[in-house]
Structure formats: structure tokens, C-alpha cells
Amino acid sequence: xxxxxxxxxxxxxxxxxxxxxxxxxxxxxxxxxxxxxxxxxxxxxxxxxxxxxxxxxxxxxxxxxxxxxxxxxxxxxxxxxxxxxxxxxxxxxxxxxxxxxxxxxxxxxxxxx
Amino acid sequence: xxxxxxxxxxxxxxxxxxxxxxxxxxxxxxxxxxxxxxxxxxxxxxxxxxxxxxxxxxxxxxxxxxxxxxxxxxxxxxxxxxxxxxxxxxxxxxxxxxxxxxxxxxxxxxxxxxx
Numbered sequence: 001x002x003x004x005x006x007x008x009x010x011x012x013x014x015x016x017x018x019x020x021x022x023x024x025x026x027x028x029x030x031x032x033x034x035x036x037x038x039x040x041x042x043x044x045x046x047x048x049x050x051x052x053x054x055x056x057x058x059x060x061x062x063x064x065x066x067x068x069x070x071x072x073x074x075x076x077x078x079x080x081x082x083x084x085x086x087x088x089x090x091x092x093x094x095x096x097x098x099x100x101x102x103x104x105x106x107x108x109x110x111x112x113x
Numbered sequence: 114x115x116x117x118x119x120x121x122x123x124x125x126x127x128x129x130x131x132x133x134x135x136x137x138x139x140x141x142x143x144x145x146x147x148x149x150x151x152x153x154x155x156x157x158x159x160x161x162x163x164x165x166x167x168x169x170x171x172x173x174x175x176x177x178x179x180x181x182x183x184x185x186x187x188x189x190x191x192x193x194x195x196x197x198x199x200x201x202x203x204x205x206x207x208x209x210x211x212x213x214x215x216x217x218x219x220x221x222x223x224x225x226x227x228x
Binding site for chain 2: 031032034036041042043044045046049051089091093095097098099100101102103104105106
């Protein structure tokens with residue numbers, strides 16, 4: 001049972017345009033959501049997070065939106081840059097359950113110059 | 114650089130052997146989490162320690178065990194290795210374990226290859 005899903009395994013975007021990565025979850029106990037960026041043979045790098053009491057969080061070019069009723073979150077990258085090309089993982093946690101992360105399967109983003 | 118260190122970076126061993134993976138958390142972090150990334154299972158939580166005590170277990174095999182030492186570094190022990198144990202093993206750390214939403218910061222990982 002996949003509690004966190006990223007339905008798009010890959011996404012290709014032109015440099016300068018917006019990249020939108022999507023994530024769906026099923027467990028209502030999740031109250032904290034995170035996006036990580038990962039290059040091959042490296043550890044996941046934290047990008048941005050959002051608490052379940054918010055619906056938007058912004059940090060520079062990165063914005064995460066949370067729709068609790070739909071159990072859906074998205075990461076917007078504007079403008080996209082070639083250096084953004086990597087695999088992006090959505091993750092969720094529940095503080096009552098010890099904060100371990102449940103990850104989606106990842107979306108490979110390719111930003112073309 | 115997340116501040117989390119893991120050694121070794123690469124490990125090649127044979128089936129049936131035993132290996133130990135080491136993790137040092139960020140300075141000040143008391144909680145350590147271990148994750149496995151395999152091709153078919155993605156990133157999965159294995160086990161969590163907080164200030165020396167085991168706090169939660171995920172999809173960890175009985176052949177695997179871990180501990181956290183007084184200096185807060187952690188070791189993941191994998192025994193009776195099988196080909197299917199070949200994967201990337203990541204350690205992550207955060208300040209606490211529960212009661213507050215916290216971000217986990219990941220180390221660079223150890224790539225284990227079982228031949």
C-alpha cells in the first residue's frame with residue numbers, strides 16, 4: 001500500500017519555464033510534508049517543507065502548495081534552471097508516529113537549456 | 114553539505130557476509146534514522162534511534178540491526194547478506210524524535226553491493 005505517490009516518473013521542461021511536480025498521499029495522519037532533491041550517488045537534499053496547517057510555503061524559486069481535502073501537494077519551481085535537473089522526492093511524516101519519512105517514488109526532472 | 118557523515122561510501126562483499134555501516138549525525142541532533150533505497154522498493158524507512166534508544170522500526174529485516182552510541186553516532190549491522198540487500202543505505206538526523214514537526218537531513222549514503 002503506497003501511502004505517498006508521485007504519479008509522474010519523469011518531467012521535461014524548458015529552461016525559464018515553470019516546473020510543477022505533483023504528489024498524492026492517503027494517510028490522514030500525515031501532518032508534515034517535505035520535498036527532497038536527489039542526484040545519483042548522493043543523499044537526498046532538503047528543499048522545502050510545509051506543515052498541514054498551511055496551504056502554501058515559498059522559498060525563493062520554490063513554492064509548495066498543499067490541498068488537504070484532496071490529499072495533494074505540488075512543488076513549483078519558477079524559473080526552472082538546468083541545474084534543477086535531478087530526481088525529486090515527496091515525503092510525508094506524522095509527529096505522533098515518530099517523524100519517520102514515507103517517500104513517494106520520485107519524479108525525474110529534466111530542464112532543457 | 115548536510116553535516117551528516119556516513120562511512121564507508123562504497124562496500125563490496127559476498128553473500129553470507131556481515132557488514133557495518135556507520136553514521137554520524139549533525140552536531141546537536143539526537144535522532145538518527147536509517148533508510149534503504151533499492152531499485153524496486155524506492156526509499157524505505159528501516160529504523161530510528163533517539164539519544165541511544167530504539168524508537169521505531171519500519172521494514173527492517175531480522176538479519177539487520179542497529180544501535181546508537183553515547184556519542185550519538187549510529188551503526189547499522191547487516192548480516193547473512195543476500196544479493197537482494199544490494200542497495201543504497203542512507204542515514205538521516207534531526208534534533209528530536211516526536212512531538213514536533215522536524216526536517217531530517219540526509220548523509221551521502223553507503224552503496225552496498227553484494228556479489
